[in-house]
Amino acid sequence: MANPAPASASTGGNGAAIAITEHRLANGLRVVLSEDHLTPVAAVCLWYDVGSRHEVKGRTGLAHLFEHLMFQGSASVSNNGHFELVQGAGGSLNGTTSFERTNYFETMPAHQLELALWLEADRMGSLLAALDETSMENQRDVVKNERRQRYDNVPYGTAFEKLTALSFPDGHPYHHTPIGSMADLDAATLDDARAFFRTYYAPNNAVLSVVGDIDPEQTIAWVEKYFGSIPAHDGKQPPRSGELPDTIGRELREHVHEDVPSRALMAAYRLPHDGTRDADAADLALTILGSGESSRLYNRLVRRDRTAVAAGFGLLRLAGAPSLGWLDVKTSGDATIEQIDAAVDEELARFAAEGPTPEELERAQAQIEREWLDRLTTVAGRADELCRFAVLFGDPKLLNDALPKVLDITAEEVQAVAKARLHPDNRAVLVYEPTAADDADATAATDEEGAAA
Amino acid sequence: MSTDYVPTMTFHPQPEPGTPGPWAFPAPERAALGNGVTVLHCHRPGQQLVAVEVLLDAPLAAEPDGLDGVAAILARALSEGTDTLTAEEFAAELERAGATLDAHADHPCIRVSLEVPASRLQRGLSLLADALRAPALPEDEIERLVANRLDEIVHEQANPARRAAKALYAELFDAADRLSRPRSGTADTVKSIDRAAVKAFYDAHVRPATATVVVVGDLTGTDLPALLESTLGTWTGSAAEPATHAPVTADDHGRVLIVDRPGSVQTQLLIGRIGPDRHDPVWAAQILGTYCLGGTLTSRLDRVLREEKGYTYGVRAFAQPLRSAADGSGRALLAVSGSVDTASTAPALADTWTILRTLAAEGLTDAERDEAVQFLVGVAPLKYETAGSVAGTLADQVEQDLADDYQAEVYRQLAELPTAAATEAVVAAFPPDRLVTVLVGDAAVIADDVRTLGIGEVTVVS
Numbered sequence: 001m002a003n004p005a006p007a008s009a010s011t012g013g014n015g016a017a018i019a020i021t022e023h024r025l026a027n028g029l030r031v032v033l034s035e036d037h038l039t040p041v042a043a044v045c046l047w048y049d050v051g052s053r054h055e056v057k058g059r060t061g062l063a064h065l066f067e068h069l070m071f072q073g074s075a076s077v078s079n080n081g082h083f084e085l086v087q088g089a090g091g092s093l094n095g096t097t098s099f100e101r102t103n104y105f106e107t108m109p110a111h112q113l114e115l116a117l118w119l120e121a122d123r124m125g126s127l128l129a130a131l132d133e134t135s136m137e138n139q140r141d142v143v144k145n146e147r148r149q150r151y152d153n154v155p156y157g158t159a160f161e162k163l164t165a166l167s168f169p170d171g172h173p174y175h176h177t178p179i180g181s182m183a184d185l186d187a188a189t190l191d192d193a194r195a196f197f198r199t200y201y202a203p204n205n206a207v208l209s210v211v212g213d214i215d216p217e218q219t220i221a222w223v224e225k226y227f228g229s230i231p232a233h234d235g236k237q238p239p240r241s242g243e244l245p246d247t248i249g250r251e252l253r254e255h256v257h258e259d260v261p262s263r264a265l266m267a268a269y270r271l272p273h274d275g276t277r278d279a280d281a282a283d284l285a286l287t288i289l290g291s292g293e294s295s296r297l298y299n300r301l302v303r304r305d306r307t308a309v310a311a312g313f314g315l316l317r318l319a320g321a322p323s324l325g326w327l328d329v330k331t332s333g334d335a336t337i338e339q340i341d342a343a344v345d346e347e348l349a350r351f352a353a354e355g356p357t358p359e360e361l362e363r364a365q366a367q368i369e370r371e372w373l374d375r376l377t378t379v380a381g382r383a384d385e386l387c388r389f390a391v392l393f394g395d396p397k398l399l400n401d402a403l404p405k406v407l408d409i410t411a412e413e414v415q416a417v418a419k420a421r422l423h424p425d426n427r428a429v430l431v432y433e434p435t436a437a438d439d440a441d442a443t444a445a446t447d448e449e450g451a452a453a
Numbered sequence: 454m455s456t457d458y459v460p461t462m463t464f465h466p467q468p469e470p471g472t473p474g475p476w477a478f479p480a481p482e483r484a485a486l487g488n489g490v491t492v493l494h495c496h497r498p499g500q501q502l503v504a505v506e507v508l509l510d511a512p513l514a515a516e517p518d519g520l521d522g523v524a525a526i527l528a529r530a531l532s533e534g535t536d537t538l539t540a541e542e543f544a545a546e547l548e549r550a551g552a553t554l555d556a557h558a559d560h561p562c563i564r565v566s567l568e569v570p571a572s573r574l575q576r577g578l579s580l581l582a583d584a585l586r587a588p589a590l591p592e593d594e595i596e597r598l599v600a601n602r603l604d605e606i607v608h609e610q611a612n613p614a615r616r617a618a619k620a621l622y623a624e625l626f627d628a629a630d631r632l633s634r635p636r637s638g639t640a641d642t643v644k645s646i647d648r649a650a651v652k653a654f655y656d657a658h659v660r661p662a663t664a665t666v667v668v669v670g671d672l673t674g675t676d677l678p679a680l681l682e683s684t685l686g687t688w689t690g691s692a693a694e695p696a697t698h699a700p701v702t703a704d705d706h707g708r709v710l711i712v713d714r715p716g717s718v719q720t721q722l723l724i725g726r727i728g729p730d731r732h733d734p735v736w737a738a739q740i741l742g743t744y745c746l747g748g749t750l751t752s753r754l755d756r757v758l759r760e761e762k763g764y765t766y767g768v769r770a771f772a773q774p775l776r777s778a779a780d781g782s783g784r785a786l787l788a789v790s791g792s793v794d795t796a797s798t799a800p801a802l803a804d805t806w807t808i809l810r811t812l813a814a815e816g817l818t819d820a821e822r823d824e825a826v827q828f829l830v831g832v833a834p835l836k837y838e839t840a841g842s843v844a845g846t847l848a849d850q851v852e853q854d855l856a857d858d859y860q861a862e863v864y865r866q867l868a869e870l871p872t873a874a875a876t877e878a879v880v881a882a883f884p885p886d887r888l889v890t891v892l893v894g895d896a897a898v899i900a901d902d903v904r905t906l907g908i909g910e911v912t913v914v915s
Binding site (some may be wrong): 036039041069075076079080083084085087088089090091092107108109110111112113114115118121122124125128129137138139140142144145146148150152154155194197213222223225228229230231257260261262292293295299302303306309330331333334349359362363364366367369372373374377378379400 | 458461462463464465468469470471472473474475476498499500501502532540541544545547548549550551552553568569570594597600601604605607608610611612613716717718719736748749751756759760761762763764765792793794823824827828830831832833834835838839840841
């Protein structure tokens with residue numbers, strides 16, 4: 001995801017900085033508030049500082065499975081009551097799990113804000129009072145079906161998992177993705193879930209943001225009332241270090257033969273950590289090279305060579321490990337991987353040698369600015385970004401500097417990061433070759449039926 | 454149960470809601486440009502990304518025989534250069550303005566969507582106007598778009614959800630009805646599309662007199678009439694009558710089509726028929742009842758299929774207008790969609806039919822109705838927080854020949870609907886013996902068990 005914030009004068013109107021206040025309860029819960037009375041809605045967002053990077057070998061997928069269990073009731077809330085109460089109040093809600101954090105969010109009509117706070121506090125303080133084998137078994141099945149639906153039953157669906165595993169060495173906390181493996185999902189026990197809750201679900205391991213049509217004094221009073229008595233605890237160990245050398249030093253390449261509709265070349269380049277100026281420079285480089293229909297790779301592969309049906313670069317921002325620059329090229333017709341490889345390498349080399357043109361930099365900055373506007377246009381988007389800056393970088397107010405920082409990056413900085421990072425010796429590559437239809441059926445059936453059983 | 458656990462926090466009773474703030478679905482204002490373009494606009498304070506939706510009266514049914522997909526190629530070609538800019542230059546100018554421009558062709562019309570920061574609205578509108586007024590439709594770019602579309606068809610075939618949709622439309626509608634065939638054409642028809650065909654379709658159907666533009670966002674300090682006249686107002690073209698839409702009919706006798714996808718670890722389900730669209734007074738009740746059946750994970754379907762049995766990540770019931778007309782001859786697709794692990798295919802279908810039969814026999818409860826109404830009405834301020842979502846709904850209303858206050862009226866009706874009305878609507882929408890079931894999955898594993906369910910004759914295709 002790119003960055004947010006309408007700070008430049010050119011965005012006009014409400015381009016002013018977002019008003020942010022911070023508080024901390026005695027139990028360590030950090031609270032971030034931002035008032036905006038344009039629409040009678042309020043967003044509640046809670047980031048727990050735990051993600052798949054905190055999981056241990058043999059228990060991949062536990063953070064995400066646990067996220068599901070958080071919707072299965074707590075001391076004062078029935079099984080599924082969280083969904084029933086929020087939706088019955090005209091709100092929307094969900095939770096997501098990534099490498100670095102787990103978030104939960106409710107967007108409510110403003111007059112129902114207190115309900116969302118009460119619900120979040122109830123599960124933070126008393127989830128284990130309701131957690132039982134029935135919920136565990138049921139949500140294990142749901143998550144396995146989520147995995148099948150999103151990854152195993154769609155072409156190229158496991159590319160993210162494969163390329164992540166290739167990019168981060170075995171044993172590295174980011175080697176596996178949040179969905180986890182079928183075997184580990186099967187192995188997780190109720191005791192694992194309980195221990196996970198006791199370790200990570202503590203007020204001092206979370207940031208709560210509330211954004212929208214709120215009365216800050218009243219909101220803080222409610223937060224104090226509902227969350228204030230939840231005890232802090234310090235069971236959490238720091239995650240294993242995700243530090244790696246700046247570059248990989250060689251190309252890692254894996255070939256996959258599967259029943260996919262066309263050849264594909266995907267690659268992950270090792271890039272600077274999120275939160276650094278170099279990461280913003282890398283974001284601009286990837287935007288110029290591979291985001292949108294005026295990007296270099298689109299023009300080269302899709303428009304001119306016509307060897308690709310789609311070609312793009314995206315940035316997976318990571319704070320606790322090197323970020324990844326994701327290249328995704330699906331070939332057109334009979335084009336070969338060799339043709340794609342050669343063209344990509346030529347474009348990367350040219351970019352590293354020449355850097356961006358002033359027009360390209362202007363366009364990339366305008367695109368990133370639009371993405372920020374888009375992200376911050378809703379109270380839920382703002383609430384999530386405030387938590388992100390608070391959890392990953394220690395200060396929610398950094399949100400207001402994020403876009404100006406990107407707009408301040410120079411062409412020289414973009415070129416420098418491209419030269420240092422966007423070359424063959426700093427990437428993991430995944431190549432898809434379609435199998436003939438009959439082989440593929442046999443392979444897929446063997447591999448995946450086992451998991452489904 | 455966990456018996457050793459005693460929470461130490463202080464518990465409080467569930468809080469009562471405060472007083473709701475006022476909110477109403479935004480009412481647009483109408484205007485017309487000198488060249489005949491109809492304008493709907495709506496000021497949304499604070500929405501710095503302005504959304505512009507253009508409706509071009511070029512329905513898929515107007516595509517020449519054998520050229521299915523020409524509307525889709527035209528839609529994509531609109532952003533491939535103008536009388537003054539090459540395709541690459543046009544893309545670059547859009548991005549320099551921080552704008553995105555998307556276009557797609559659907560049964561009622563071609564929709565073109567522009568999103569642009571308010572500060573660059575003029576530049577965005579001027580690029581949009583050029584794309585509509587003087588698209589270059591360059592031969593080499595059209596060749597490329599045709600080739601890309603042919604590649605895309607191969608990718609769609611591999612995607613279980615897309616394959617299910619394609620099969621259901623082909624089952625429901627007569628082969629002569631454009632609805633029966635993929636919106637963006639098949640390999641056979643797309644192959645025949647060239648610049649001449651695209652240009653002819655543009656000349657025949659794209660003109661200001663039958664176009665509507667919806668503009669939503671923070672328009673503070675914007676002289677919108679002057680801005681629109683100086684951009685979209687420079688587009689010229691002949692007068693024309695608006696297109697008419699043929700009535701929608703479908704064959705919904707209960708039957709099962711299994712699209713064989715050997716090795717699938719899940720079966721994609723799409724169970725559907727057609728029914729009332731937004732012109733039917735039952736629409737609000739149908740929305741309410743359909744939500745109770747399958748709108749969320751606490752609805753009847755997911756309560757069993759997901760939260761009790763764990764067969765699925767989620768199954769949804771929905772109503773989606775296909776082609777509407779002011780005379781009420783249009784219809785919506787009514788369907789249940791989701792995927793279940795292969796082994797659970799027949800059990801999940803059996804449960805679905807049990808749920809539908811129980812619903813018909815016992816009806817919805819008042820509690821279900823109340824929770825659904827509170828959600829559907831209460832969530833509106835969130836749903837319509839962005840300019841893009843407001844513009845999309847206003848454009849849908851125009852597309853479906855509905856009044857500008859239609860959505861506002863639906864919210865008023867929903868709030869007052871009795872439980873019985875919602876029951877009646879959803880039971881009429883999903884009769885267990887008149888549903889066409891499409892299953893994309895491993896036929897060798899699932900077909901025999903599905904045959905024993907008695908939900909209709911089973912046909913397997915590959």
